[in-house]
Amino acid sequence: xxQQIKSEQITQKNNNRIWAIVAAIIITGLVAxxxxxxxxxxxxxxxxxxxxxxxxxxxKQLSEYQSQNDKLQQQIENLNTQIELxxxxxxxxxxxxVISNNNTITFYNKTFxxxxxxxxxxxxxxxGPENFFYEGLEVSKTFKGxxxxxxxxxxxxxxxxxxxxxxxxxGEDYTGLNRKQVNWQYCETNENDFLTQFExxxxxxxxxxxGGEITERWYKLYIKRxxxxxxxxxxxxxxxxxxxxxxxMDQEYKDKYLHISSKTYLDEIRxxxxxxxxxxxxxxxxxxxxxxx
Numbered sequence: 001x002x003q004q005i006k007s008e009q010i011t012q013k014n015n016n017r018i019w020a021i022v023a024a025i026i027i028t029g030l031v032a033x034x035x036x037x038x039x040x041x042x043x044x045x046x047x048x049x050x051x052x053x054x055x056x057x058x059x060k061q062l063s064e065y066q067s068q069n070d071k072l073q074q075q076i077e078n079l080n081t082q083i084e085l086x087x088x089x090x091x092x093x094x095x096x097x098v099i100s101n102n103n104t105i106t107f108y109n110k111t112f113x114x115x116x117x118x119x120x121x122x123x124x125x126x127x128g129p130e131n132f133f134y135e136g137l138e139v140s141k142t143f144k145g146x147x148x149x150x151x152x153x154x155x156x157x158x159x160x161x162x163x164x165x166x167x168x169x170x171g172e173d174y175t176g177l178n179r180k181q182v183n184w185q186y187c188e189t190n191e192n193d194f195l196t197q198f199e200x201x202x203x204x205x206x207x208x209x210x211g212g213e214i215t216e217r218w219y220k221l222y223i224k225r226x227x228x229x230x231x232x233x234x235x236x237x238x239x240x241x242x243x244x245x246x247x248x249m250d251q252e253y254k255d256k257y258l259h260i261s262s263k264t265y266l267d268e269i270r271x272x273x274x275x276x277x278x279x280x281x282x283x284x285x286x287x288x289x290x291x292x293x
């Protein structure tokens with residue numbers, strides 16, 4: 001009996017030991033499994049974070065490249081605009097072309113469009129609403145000399161050909177210098193609706209005179225046809241000017257007159273920075289000048 005009891009106790013101990021071993025194996029397996037899972041889960045999380053960081057970096061670089069591209073595109077557009085403006089030769093432009101962002105000003109029932117400061121427009125006050133000044137540049141549909149010294153200019157029949165001065169002497173030269181025609185230089189034209197040149201005379205848009213001597217000087221002239229009407233732009237240069245000589249004047253005065261009216265003197269004053277700046281502003285004004293209605 002005692003032996004049987006001891007046998008059962010031994011069996012029970014063995015069973016307990018087996019279950020303990022099984023339990024230990026199961027727990028070890030679970031710990032190892034959980035550890036492996038946690039390891040790979042952490043690795044996955046770390047990898048995902050690295051990928052997300054790389055994506056964020058690439059997106060940032062892409063955004064920077066896009067911003068740089070936009071800036072470069074804007075620079076290209078600005079450069080193209082500058083090139084177009086520099087290449088816009090007024091002798092090749094048609095009067096139908098209008099530069100954008102023009103200012104406008106209205107005299108009575110006519111509106112003028114131009115590039116420039118409209119506060120610089122000064123109405124002439126002597127010859128109707130279409131005669132005015134801009135920075136010393138007279139705008140008119142007529143071109144005349146004082147008294148009867150110059151021939152009348154029919155501005156409706158201009159040919160836009162570089163073959164003569166716009167205005168010329170009326171008959172015999174009264175000065176005793178045997179002048180054949182008004183001195184004119186540096187003509188440019190598109191032979192269609194635009195012409196510009198320099199002339200030495202006493203003419204103006206209205207040919208107004210109040211008596212006394214006739215003052216002559218160099219002018220920058222422009223002729224531009226708009227809506228079948230020829231507009232004359234007369235810009236007096238800031239160089240010396242003289243009263244026209246007469247036969248009673250001494251030779252020294254006549255020599256001075258001949259010098260000031262010469263191409264050599266014109267070339268000298270065209271180098272003056274103030275005159276160059278004024279001509280540049282006149283060029284822009286005339287080039288953009290148009291009639292809105």
